[in-house]
Amino acid sequence: MIHFTAGSTAPPAPLNLDKSEPGGAERAGIPEAKSKDKEPNRKSTLSNQEAVATFRHFERRIAAAYRRRNPDLVRDTFTSDSPMEPRLLKEIRQLRKDNVLIKPRSATKSLSMADKSRRRIELLQVVVSAYRFFDESGENVTVGRAANRDVVKSVLRRENGRWLLHNSVVVRRREIKPGEST
Numbered sequence: 001m002i003h004f005t006a007g008s009t010a011p012p013a014p015l016n017l018d019k020s021e022p023g024g025a026e027r028a029g030i031p032e033a034k035s036k037d038k039e040p041n042r043k044s045t046l047s048n049q050e051a052v053a054t055f056r057h058f059e060r061r062i063a064a065a066y067r068r069r070n071p072d073l074v075r076d077t078f079t080s081d082s083p084m085e086p087r088l089l090k091e092i093r094q095l096r097k098d099n100v101l102i103k104p105r106s107a108t109k110s111l112s113m114a115d116k117s118r119r120r121i122e123l124l125q126v127v128v129s130a131y132r133f134f135d136e137s138g139e140n141v142t143v144g145r146a147a148n149r150d151v152v153k154s155v156l157r158r159e160n161g162r163w164l165l166h167n168s169v170v171v172r173r174r175e176i177k178p179g180e181s182t
Helices: 048-068 084-097
Strands: 100-116 120-135 147-159 162-176
Touching (some): 048 084, 048 147, 048 162, 084 100, 120 162
Antiparallel strands (some): 120 147, 147 162
16 A cells, blocks of 8 residues: 655655756656746745745655656655655555556645744645556556545755755645535
8 A cells, every 4th residue: 555655746856956867857857946046945045935946846856756656756855864755765666566656636725834944944735635546557446536635744954055855744634525625
Protein backbone atom coordinates (compact mmCIF):
# COMPACT_ATOMS: atom_id res chain seq x y z
CA MET A 1 0.00 0.00 0.00
CA ILE A 2 1.39 3.39 -0.96
CA HIS A 3 0.86 6.43 1.24
CA PHE A 4 1.42 9.31 -1.15
CA THR A 5 3.71 11.71 0.72
CA ALA A 6 3.21 14.87 -1.29
CA GLY A 7 0.34 17.15 -0.32
CA SER A 8 -0.66 18.03 -3.86
CA THR A 9 -0.17 17.10 -7.48
CA ALA A 10 1.82 20.19 -8.15
CA PRO A 11 5.18 19.33 -6.54
CA PRO A 12 8.10 21.68 -7.26
CA ALA A 13 11.57 21.24 -8.71
CA PRO A 14 14.95 22.40 -7.35
CA LEU A 15 15.70 25.96 -8.19
CA ASN A 16 19.43 25.49 -8.89
CA LEU A 17 19.13 22.43 -11.10
CA ASP A 18 21.55 22.19 -13.99
CA LYS A 19 19.16 21.36 -16.80
CA SER A 20 21.84 19.64 -18.81
CA GLU A 21 22.32 16.85 -16.26
CA PRO A 22 20.31 13.60 -16.49
CA GLY A 23 16.99 13.94 -14.70
CA GLY A 24 17.20 17.71 -14.98
CA ALA A 25 14.12 19.88 -14.85
CA GLU A 26 14.00 20.30 -18.60
CA ARG A 27 13.99 16.53 -19.21
CA ALA A 28 11.36 16.11 -16.53
CA GLY A 29 9.16 18.68 -18.23
CA ILE A 30 9.16 20.84 -15.12
CA PRO A 31 9.11 24.57 -15.77
CA GLU A 32 11.51 26.77 -13.85
CA ALA A 33 10.07 28.83 -11.01
CA LYS A 34 9.54 32.42 -12.13
CA SER A 35 11.21 34.92 -9.86
CA LYS A 36 13.04 38.21 -10.20
CA ASP A 37 15.90 36.58 -8.30
CA LYS A 38 17.46 33.74 -10.32
CA GLU A 39 18.07 31.68 -7.16
CA PRO A 40 15.49 32.66 -4.51
CA ASN A 41 16.28 29.56 -2.46
CA ARG A 42 19.78 30.99 -1.78
CA LYS A 43 18.45 34.24 -0.26
CA SER A 44 18.75 34.59 3.52
CA THR A 45 15.06 35.44 3.77
CA LEU A 46 12.19 34.91 1.36
CA SER A 47 9.17 37.09 0.77
CA ASN A 48 5.76 35.43 1.06
CA GLN A 49 5.59 35.18 -2.73
CA GLU A 50 9.09 33.66 -2.99
CA ALA A 51 8.35 31.14 -0.21
CA VAL A 52 5.18 30.00 -1.98
CA ALA A 53 7.01 29.81 -5.34
CA THR A 54 9.86 27.81 -3.77
CA PHE A 55 7.40 25.38 -2.17
CA ARG A 56 5.46 24.96 -5.42
CA HIS A 57 8.73 24.30 -7.21
CA PHE A 58 9.56 21.45 -4.79
CA GLU A 59 5.97 20.19 -4.92
CA ARG A 60 6.09 19.87 -8.72
CA ARG A 61 9.38 18.00 -8.46
CA ILE A 62 7.95 15.51 -5.97
CA ALA A 63 4.86 14.88 -8.09
CA ALA A 64 7.04 14.25 -11.14
CA ALA A 65 9.19 11.80 -9.15
CA TYR A 66 6.10 9.80 -8.19
CA ARG A 67 4.56 9.89 -11.67
CA ARG A 68 7.81 8.79 -13.31
CA ARG A 69 8.89 6.58 -10.39
CA ASN A 70 12.22 8.39 -10.59
CA PRO A 71 13.87 9.37 -7.29
CA ASP A 72 16.55 11.39 -9.16
CA LEU A 73 13.92 14.08 -9.76
CA VAL A 74 13.99 15.07 -6.08
CA ARG A 75 17.73 15.55 -5.80
CA ASP A 76 18.48 18.83 -3.97
CA THR A 77 14.91 19.08 -2.69
CA PHE A 78 15.09 17.98 0.96
CA THR A 79 17.07 18.96 4.05
CA SER A 80 19.70 16.45 5.17
CA ASP A 81 17.50 15.33 8.09
CA SER A 82 14.15 15.42 6.30
CA PRO A 83 11.78 12.64 7.42
CA MET A 84 9.99 13.05 4.09
CA GLU A 85 12.79 11.97 1.76
CA PRO A 86 13.19 8.38 3.08
CA ARG A 87 9.39 7.89 2.92
CA LEU A 88 9.26 9.16 -0.65
CA LEU A 89 12.15 6.93 -1.74
CA LYS A 90 10.54 3.90 -0.08
CA GLU A 91 7.21 4.62 -1.79
CA ILE A 92 8.85 5.00 -5.20
CA ARG A 93 10.70 1.69 -4.70
CA GLN A 94 7.36 0.08 -3.81
CA LEU A 95 5.69 1.49 -6.95
CA ARG A 96 8.51 0.03 -9.05
CA LYS A 97 8.41 -3.32 -7.24
CA ASP A 98 4.64 -3.58 -7.72
CA ASN A 99 4.87 -2.35 -11.36
CA VAL A 100 2.32 0.32 -10.53
CA LEU A 101 2.02 3.86 -11.89
CA ILE A 102 0.39 6.64 -9.89
CA LYS A 103 -1.82 9.30 -11.44
CA PRO A 104 -2.30 11.97 -8.82
CA ARG A 105 -5.06 14.53 -9.20
CA SER A 106 -5.17 17.53 -6.92
CA ALA A 107 -6.06 21.16 -6.70
CA THR A 108 -4.60 23.58 -4.21
CA LYS A 109 -7.42 25.69 -2.78
CA SER A 110 -5.08 27.92 -0.77
CA LEU A 111 -1.39 28.17 0.07
CA SER A 112 0.04 30.77 2.41
CA MET A 113 2.94 31.44 4.71
CA ALA A 114 1.97 30.77 8.33
CA ASP A 115 5.26 31.56 10.08
CA LYS A 116 8.71 32.78 9.10
CA SER A 117 12.13 33.15 10.65
CA ARG A 118 15.63 33.49 9.19
CA ARG A 119 16.07 29.69 9.08
CA ARG A 120 12.52 28.29 8.85
CA ILE A 121 9.33 28.99 6.91
CA GLU A 122 6.04 27.27 7.64
CA LEU A 123 3.35 27.13 4.97
CA LEU A 124 -0.28 26.00 5.21
CA GLN A 125 -1.93 24.48 2.18
CA VAL A 126 -5.52 23.38 1.63
CA VAL A 127 -5.57 20.79 -1.12
CA VAL A 128 -8.18 18.49 -2.61
CA SER A 129 -6.62 15.31 -3.91
CA ALA A 130 -7.39 11.85 -5.23
CA TYR A 131 -4.88 9.28 -6.40
CA ARG A 132 -5.36 6.53 -8.95
CA PHE A 133 -3.01 3.60 -9.45
CA PHE A 134 -2.54 1.68 -12.70
CA ASP A 135 -0.57 -1.41 -13.55
CA GLU A 136 1.81 -1.16 -16.50
CA SER A 137 -0.85 -2.51 -18.89
CA GLY A 138 -3.05 0.47 -17.98
CA GLU A 139 -5.56 -1.36 -15.76
CA ASN A 140 -6.84 0.71 -12.86
CA VAL A 141 -5.79 -1.09 -9.66
CA THR A 142 -6.87 1.63 -7.24
CA VAL A 143 -8.43 0.39 -4.01
CA GLY A 144 -11.08 2.87 -2.88
CA ARG A 145 -12.15 6.01 -4.68
CA ALA A 146 -12.24 8.66 -1.98
CA ALA A 147 -10.93 12.13 -2.53
CA ASN A 148 -9.68 14.10 0.44
CA ARG A 149 -9.60 17.72 1.47
CA ASP A 150 -6.39 18.11 3.46
CA VAL A 151 -4.80 20.87 5.43
CA VAL A 152 -1.06 20.35 5.03
CA LYS A 153 1.66 22.03 7.06
CA SER A 154 4.97 22.21 5.21
CA VAL A 155 8.29 23.46 6.50
CA LEU A 156 11.08 24.95 4.41
CA ARG A 157 14.42 25.22 6.18
CA ARG A 158 17.60 27.01 5.34
CA GLU A 159 20.51 24.58 5.14
CA ASN A 160 23.98 25.29 3.76
CA GLY A 161 22.77 28.61 2.38
CA ARG A 162 19.77 27.13 0.53
CA TRP A 163 16.06 26.88 1.23
CA LEU A 164 14.99 23.21 1.10
CA LEU A 165 11.88 21.25 1.99
CA HIS A 166 12.11 19.67 5.43
CA ASN A 167 8.67 18.10 5.84
CA SER A 168 4.99 18.16 4.86
CA VAL A 169 2.39 16.75 7.23
CA VAL A 170 -1.37 16.44 6.87
CA VAL A 171 -2.75 18.13 9.98
CA ARG A 172 -6.43 17.70 9.10
CA ARG A 173 -8.15 15.43 6.60
CA ARG A 174 -11.75 15.23 5.48
CA GLU A 175 -12.96 12.61 3.04
CA ILE A 176 -15.02 14.01 0.19
CA LYS A 177 -17.96 11.83 -0.66
CA PRO A 178 -18.96 11.27 -4.33
CA GLY A 179 -21.02 14.23 -5.57
CA GLU A 180 -20.01 16.42 -2.62
CA SER A 181 -18.69 19.89 -3.35
CA THR A 182 -15.03 20.51 -2.57
